[in-house]
Amino acid sequence: MEKTFEFKNKKQVQSRFGGIMYYLFFTDGERSYKCCVDTTFRNWAQWQKCVSNIKRGDLVKGLRVKAKGLIDADSRPRYAGNALNATN
Secondary structure, eight states, rough: OOOOEEEEEEEEEEOTSEEEEEEEEEESSEEEEEEETTTSTTHHHHHHHHHHOEEETEEEEOOEEEEEEETTOOOOOEEEEEEESSSO
8 A cells, every 4th residue: 555645844945056955844644754856856847746736734645765764856746635624
């Protein structure tokens, strides 16, 4: 079964390559993870829509854990709803 991550927040800083570096923070309910995505890198195309529209509580699928606490920036994020707006 594919793991779902909940988006917590993001931080943006000036990239040393002339673009913007986004630090995205997620949780899987047990652990916290971060992902670093730069607007000047090739993988920005698969993250652009996600970074532009994501808000706290959004659920994301398609993320791969690269190392302890780190999401692989070559993942292909997919929107999977919002945990804060879910009705039980």
